[in-house]
Amino acid sequence: xxxxxxxxxxxxxxxxxxxxxxxxxxxxxxxxxxxxxxxxxxxxxxxxxxxxxxxxxxxxxxxxxxxxxxxxxxxxxxxxxxxxxxxxxxxxxxxxxxxxxxxxxxxxxxxxxxxxxxxxxxxxxxxxxxxxxxxxxxxxxxxxxxx
Numbered sequence: 001x002x003x004x005x006x007x008x009x010x011x012x013x014x015x016x017x018x019x020x021x022x023x024x025x026x027x028x029x030x031x032x033x034x035x036x037x038x039x040x041x042x043x044x045x046x047x048x049x050x051x052x053x054x055x056x057x058x059x060x061x062x063x064x065x066x067x068x069x070x071x072x073x074x075x076x077x078x079x080x081x082x083x084x085x086x087x088x089x090x091x092x093x094x095x096x097x098x099x100x101x102x103x104x105x106x107x108x109x110x111x112x113x114x115x116x117x118x119x120x121x122x123x124x125x126x127x128x129x130x131x132x133x134x135x136x137x138x139x140x141x142x143x144x145x146x147x
Contacts, residue, residue, distance in 0.1 A: 001044040002131065005080045006032050007088040007103040010051045021059070025051035031089050031120055038124045043131065048083060050076055073099055077106040085130065086114035087123045094118075 008028035010021055032049040039045035051058075061067040076099070080086055086107040090096050096104065096116060107114040113130055117123040 001046055002039065002085070002127070003083040004035065004039070004045060004047045004127070005083040005086045005103070006035065006047055006049045007086055007100045008050070009089075009091075009094065009098070009100065011098065021051070021055075025049075025055060027091070028089060034120045035087065035123060035127075038120075039127060042128055048079060050079075069099070073102050076103060080106055080112060081110060083112070084135075085127060086112055087127065088114060088116040089123075090116055090118055092118045 006028060008031070009024045010028075011024070028049050028051060032047045036045060036047045039047075058067065058072060062069070062072065080103060086103060088096065088100050088104055090100065104114055104116065106112075113135065115123055115126040117126070
């Protein structure tokens, strides 16, 4: 199984940060769905999207001061370590910065393949080419191996 970490913008403008966060996460979910659909035609693929199902927990922990942004990014980098590739979504007109930049720097430091993109089809092409060229990952996850 190919394990993909989808790095994307989570925070937003200062006028309405919660609304911007919802918009950014919804856009990332849409991008992640396209990646998952297309890459699963090629090989079994799991796409982890920060701000997905656990976003309410993370937001509340941050708002109450239980987690800092640095701690959240440290956890995200640990999740990156468990993935095979990092795909970083930077929409046209945006730039690589903030948490996405930290995640890409972590990928570089740990020799994790990564690709920064604004067009989903390019990320799909990159990922397929990477694996076609012989990059390997664990094809069986722990549950499959144990059974």
